[in-house]
Amino acid sequence: MNRRQFVKRAVGGSAALLAAQAVASNSSGLRDFDSYVSSKKSGWAVEAPDVLTPLENVTNYNNFYEFGMDKSDPAQYASAMTLDPWSIRVSSDGGKTVDVQFEDLLRAMDLEERIYRLRCVEAWSMVIPWLGFPLADLIRWLDPQENYRFVHFQTRYTRSEMRGTRSFSSVIDWPYQEALRMDEAMNTLSFIAVGLYGKSLPAQNGAPLRLVVPWKYGFKSIKSIASIHFTNRQPETSWQAIAPHEYGFYANVNPEVDHPRWSQRYERRLPSSLFNPNRIPTQMFNGYGEYVADLYKNLNLRRYY
Amino acid sequence: MLSFVGLALATVQNQLGPDPVKQLALLTGNRGFQFLLLSLLISPLAQLLAAPYLIQWRRPAGLWAFYFLSLHLLVFAQGYIGWSWVILIEELIERPYISVGALAWVLLVPLALTSTRAARLKLGASWAILHRLVYVVAVLGCLHLIWQVRSDWINAGVYTLICVLIAGSRYRNALRF
Ligand code: HEM
Numbered sequence: 001m002n003r004r005q006f007v008k009r010a011v012g013g014s015a016a017l018l019a020a021q022a023v024a025s026n027s028s029g030l031r032d033f034d035s036y037v038s039s040k041k042s043g044w045a046v047e048a049p050d051v052l053t054p055l056e057n058v059t060n061y062n063n064f065y066e067f068g069m070d071k072s073d074p075a076q077y078a079s080a081m082t083l084d085p086w087s088i089r090v091s092s093d094g095g096k097t098v099d100v101q102f103e104d105l106l107r108a109m110d111l112e113e114r115i116y117r118l119r120c121v122e123a124w125s126m127v128i129p130w131l132g133f134p135l136a137d138l139i140r141w142l143d144p145q146e147n148y149r150f151v152h153f154q155t156r157y158t159r160s161e162m163r164g165t166r167s168f169s170s171v172i173d174w175p176y177q178e179a180l181r182m183d184e185a186m187n188t189l190s191f192i193a194v195g196l197y198g199k200s201l202p203a204q205n206g207a208p209l210r211l212v213v214p215w216k217y218g219f220k221s222i223k224s225i226a227s228i229h230f231t232n233r234q235p236e237t238s239w240q241a242i243a244p245h246e247y248g249f250y251a252n253v254n255p256e257v258d259h260p261r262w263s264q265r266y267e268r269r270l271p272s273s274l275f276n277p278n279r280i281p282t283q284m285f286n287g288y289g290e291y292v293a294d295l296y297k298n299l300n301l302r303r304y305y
Numbered sequence: 306m307l308s309f310v311g312l313a314l315a316t317v318q319n320q321l322g323p324d325p326v327k328q329l330a331l332l333t334g335n336r337g338f339q340f341l342l343l344s345l346l347i348s349p350l351a352q353l354l355a356a357p358y359l360i361q362w363r364r365p366a367g368l369w370a371f372y373f374l375s376l377h378l379l380v381f382a383q384g385y386i387g388w389s390w391v392i393l394i395e396e397l398i399e400r401p402y403i404s405v406g407a408l409a410w411v412l413l414v415p416l417a418l419t420s421t422r423a424a425r426l427k428l429g430a431s432w433a434i435l436h437r438l439v440y441v442v443a444v445l446g447c448l449h450l451i452w453q454v455r456s457d458w459i460n461a462g463v464y465t466l467i468c469v470l471i472a473g474s475r476y477r478n479a480l481r482f
Contacts, residue, residue, distance in 0.1 A: 057323035069457050071322065124324055169459035242456055258399060261453070263392065268384070271323035277384045 029079075030199040036111035036131055044114035046127060052115070053126035055197045057271050062204045063120065064223055065172060066155065066162040073164065074204035080161045081224065086208050092144050092230035100142070102208050106194060108141055109133040113198075114191060116214035118221070119253045119286045123262045125269050130212055131195030136186045148230035152179040153211060156226035171242060178222040179235040179249070180213065181295075189214060189291050192225075215288040217251045248305040252296070253286035257305045326384030333380055335460075337373035338446055340366050342467055345443060349474045364420055367439070371417040374410055402452035409445035412438050440475075443468050 039045040046052055064074035091097040111131055119125045157175035159165050165174045191212040194201060201207040206223025213220050219239055239247035246260055255265045264282055272278040285292050321328040344366035351359040386392040396403045416436060425432050447468050450461035
C-alpha cells in the first residue's frame with residue numbers, strides 16, 4: 001500500500017466512523033421495539049411496484065407547520081418538543097374527561113408493522129413502514145361508552161416549543177385539528193403509528209403517536225396527538241377552516257377531483273429527481289378502494305371532497 | 306455564465322432532498338423575481354444616490370431574471386407536467402396562478418429580445434414604452450404569489466410590498482410618456 005492509498009483509506013475510514021457516530025446519536029433518542037408483528041405477518045407488506053422510501057427521506061422531508069413552513073424545518077426544530085411525559089386528554093360530548101398516559105396506552109396495545117402509501121395533497125407521495133396498532137383497537141380500549149358519530153383529534157400545541165406557531169404571518173388557528181367519521185375511524189386501515197422503520201417515531205414524524213389514514217391526503221393523518229374527543233357534531237378541521245373550497249372534511253385521495261392548486265391526477269413518488277421525476281398516476285382512494293369504497297357508496301365524492 | 310449556473314444547479318441536485326423538482330421551482334422562481342425587482346430598483350437607486358453608473362447593471366439584472374424564470378418554466382414543464390400539452394392547457398385554464406405566471410413570462414420574452422443595444426437604438430422612444438411592460442410583469446408576478454398563499458402570507462406579502470414601494474417611487478415617470 002503506497003502512501004496515497006493509505007491516506008485515502010484513512011480518510012475514508014474516519015468518514016465512515018463519523019457517519020456511524022452520526023447514526024448512533026441520531027437514533028439514540030429513538031427506542032427500539034423488540035416485539036411486533038412484522039409487515040409480512042400482518043398482511044401489510046410492500047407490494048410491487050411500490051418501493052420503500054428511504055428512512056432518510058421519510059425523516060427529512062416533512063410537513064409539520066408547527067415547526068416551520070419548509071420541508072426541512074421539522075427535522076431541524078421538532079426536537080424542541082418535550083415527548084416524555086406525554087399524556088392524551090380523552091373526552092366526549094356527554095362523558096367525563098380523562099388524561100391517558102402514552103406509556104400506559106402503549107403497554108395495552110399489540111404492535112404490528114404496516115407498509116402504507118402516503119399521498120400528500122401537494123402531489124408527492126412516499127411508501128412508509130409504520131409501526132403501531134389499529135385505531136379501532138385504541139378506540140375500543142378508550143371505551144367511549146356511547147356510539148358517537150365522529151372522533152376529533154388535536155395536535156400538541158406548545159408555543160414555546162414550536163417555533164412555527166409563533167410566526168405572525170401564519171393564518172392557522174392552533175392547535176391543528178383533524179377528525180374522522182366513526183365508521184372511517186373503525187375501518188381496518190385506520191392506524192395509530194408510534195414508530196417507523198422498526199423504531200419509535202422521530203419528533204418530526206409526529207412522535208409519540210400519530211394517525212395514519214392512507215386513503216386520505218396526508219394532512220388528515222394528524223401528528224403528535226394531544227387530545228381525542230368523541231362527538232356527534234362534525235368537527236371543523238384546520239385546513240377546512242382556512243380554505244373550505246380547497247380542503248374538505250373527507251379529503252379522500254381522488255384523481256378525478258382537482259385541488260385548485262395542484263392537479264391530483266399524478267404524483268411524484270419520492271425520492272424523485274429532475275431528470276426522472278418519477279411521476280405516476282394517482283389511484284382512487286390511493287389504491288385502497290377495496291377496503292374503504294363502501295364507506296362512501298351513498299356520498300357524492302365530488303361534492304364531499 | 307449560463308453553464309456556470311447549470312453546473313451549480315447540477316451540483317445542488319443531490320442536496321435538494323427527495324423532491325428536487327419542487328425545490329428547484331421555488332429556487333428559480335424566487336431568484337427570478339428577486340432579479341426582476343433588482344432591475345426595477347436600479348433606476349430609482351441611481352437617482353436617489355446620484356449614481357448614474359448603476360444603470361449599467363439594469364440590463365444584466367433583467368436578463369438574469371429572464372434566465373431564472375425560463376429555468377422556472379423548464380422545471381415546471383419537466384417536473385410538474387412532464388411536457389404534456391394536454392396537462393399544460395388544463396393547468397392554464399384551471400389554475401389562475403399558473404396562467405398569470407405564464408403571461409408574465411410571455412411578456413418578458415420581447416423585453417429580453419429587445420435588450421440589445423442595437424434593438425434599443427432601432428426602437429428609439431418606443432423602446433422605453435415597451436420596457437415599461439416590466440411593471441406589468443411585476444404585478445402579474447405578485448398575483449402569481451398571492452394566488453399561491455395557503456397558510457402563510459409572508460413571501461407573497463414581502464414581494465408585493467416591495468413592488469408597491471417601487472411603483473410608488475416611480476409613478477411620476479409612468480405619467481411621462
Ligand atoms: C412561466 C410560467 C410560470 C409557471 C408555469 C410557474 C409555475 C410555478 C409553480 C407551479 C410554482 C409552485 C411550486 C410549488 O409550490 O410546488 C411556482 C412558484 C413560484 N413562482 Fe412561478 N411560474 C411561472 C412564472 C413565474 C414568474 C414570471 C415569476 C416571477 C415574476 C414566478 C415566481 C415564482 C415564485 C417566486 C415562486 C415561489 C413561491 C414560493 O416561494 O412559495 N413564476 N411557479
